[in-house]
Amino acid sequence: MERIKQVGDVAEIMLDYVENKKTFQTEKPLKVKTSTYTDIDQYTAEIELVFKRVPLMLGFTSELPNPGDYKTMDAVGMPVLINRDKQGKVHAFLNVCSHRGAPVAEGKGNCSRFTCKYHSWTYGSDGRLIGISESSTFGDVDKAGMGLRALPCEERGGMIFVCLTPNAPMNLDTYFQGFLEDFEALDFANWTYLGNRTIEGANWKIAFDGYLEGYHFKSLHPETIFPRTPSNTAHYEGFGPNIRIGFPQHSIAEQLKDVPREKWGEQENKGYDFVRIFFPNVSIFVAPEITQVAQLFPGPTPDKNRTVLNYLRREPIKDEADREAVEGAMNFFRDVTYEEDYVIGLQIQKGLESGAHDDLVFGRNERGNQYFHEWLNWYLEDDASAPEPKM
Template sequence: MAKDHIDPVEALRQNTALPFEQARAMPPEVYTTQEFHDQELEAVFAKDWYCVGRADGLANPGDYTTCELAGQPVLVMRDRDGVLRGLSNVCLHRMSTLLHGRGNARSIVCPYHAWTYNLDGSLRGAPAMKLNEGFCKDQYKLPKIRCEEWLGWVFITLNQEAPAVAEQLAQVNDMIAGYDMTNYTEAFYEEHVWDTNWKILAENFMESYHLPVCHAGTIGGLSKLDDMVCPPGLPAFNYHTILKDESLRIAMAHDSNTRLKGEERRTTFLLALYPSLLITLTPGYFWYLSLHPKGPGQVHIRFGGGMSDDYKDDVDAPQNFAELKALLDDVNVEDRGCTEKVFNGLSSTLAKPGHLSHLERPNYDFSQYLMARIDENMVT
């Protein structure tokens, strides 16, 4: 039995009109319809900042990563002067995409006709073009995409009017200053595609209410609901905190860290930087997910992590982190199972959103952000 058509934007508007004390989960149509997917590409991903990873993962001249942002193929590359550049990843000849995945290149060579670009996007050479009287090599340069670094993260946006990342996230910077997040070094980076909606995975990160059950086989037994604090979010992000114990030493502040005091030394921040950068930040290590939708039913995931440089000289730190990475992989298997089950359930004709727990305050703030972005886009 097919569902009657419901305008997903209007359904979300009615949903977000309620105060948090009466709030429910977002309506199924927000996750499952092409109609809402198209709205969020235009209003969210084409307008806000998207994170492509850590700057130290692109440390050397020629290091690059690629992505598709709201339908636009984008290339981020460190040039010969050490500057990170965002560029269109589309050849200016017959419009093939240029580079793919992540790697290092001495130049940007089109895989179709070998038009070759320098690392700054200028055209270096184009075979067999001398007989075209209108061709002038100097007139060709790959269009720039805004690219900014913030605390070691690399962000891009298609929106020339978007406020600077540092401006939007100034309150995050103040809140976690003692962690010195710039000086965390990435130890692994992977990309995955899961069969769920990107918002389901984002919300899964935003609340730790699910930890005792979804993660019963891994970290669930260490997750104490009473230790979770979920304050109201802010316009550009939400967060919650968890207190860790000494059982995982690299989650604690290093003895050399005099920046963090008292309970700060064992506090983990779970930061959701809108729209889709999700960071678990402990005093000793971090891991992150950067999400982009692939239609309503799939999400592309950039997954990475590493350690605070405070630990870089500790002999046992690499082994401790290797054990942590193995644990994170097991946690991801559990999260994938849970979030794909949620998407299957949302696709049911009988699916109706239930009331939120006080531990799901970040989810409520996320829905408010989405609604605000869509309304702003409708006005402009």
């Protein structure tokens, strides 16, 4: 009930924004060096001090629903294997055989063990080394100490979180500060994973900046987003380094007028929407028809990013016609994201590399972008005694 009250209070704030043509504002604009988006040293530091240290959302419960399910992926150059063992527990490993370093799995599927295709060394679903081919000629080895290298991994709120550094501490409660309750309330663990699309664009932060504000809706999305959502009208809440962005709809007053005030917190997508941001690289838009979860990965060079657009919904696929409609919807959302956001991002990258300006500026109305860059800088300083940014 506390969550419903909190969301209802935000809905009331957003109603006021629309009726009085206001938005969330902070104290002053913030300048960010353009080299933030182009410098190789900054890029390297982001990989080492951010992406390899914080919990990354790398999968979904509904993506690996059954014992034995697995998937492999590349995460900032790290080969990752995520699987569910015979008891249903989720694990994450570096997808690297302890014999000669080859991958032990490819793609996705279901199996009870993983066998390296190079020399057929075999590992259990819990990562233990359970078989060495032609072991009588190989010689004695400590099998117990030669399992797959485990990564910190935890399943919460219908999602799978992984830290890319073995043995690193990972505390999701501290990191998300109650934010995952949103996904538990949505019953996200029982949704259907529909599939994904991959697009490529400019520096990962150029792309991510676009997910953090609605200042551009009227000018960049006049026919797709703006008919539903007014420009330059958003509310920001911080949960540690993570953000919930509230976007009221033009129709918020009409949508809420007959709803009791105590139920306003139950009206997501009926007068207002949320974009949920997981620092450093995930944007989640829960829409009535289909939910898009964007995972942005830096690289392979500072001027590029690879974005995986994942799609989920509450209901399973009904039939072939439904599957065809879902495929069309995923293609539509991918095309809008790429053509309306990522294309201009590529132009921005070229502009920043020209050296035309030393700084970019985020306005008082772009608090999401400011907050993101403040947290990014906090991690890059690598000083745990420094005060954390506050919304």
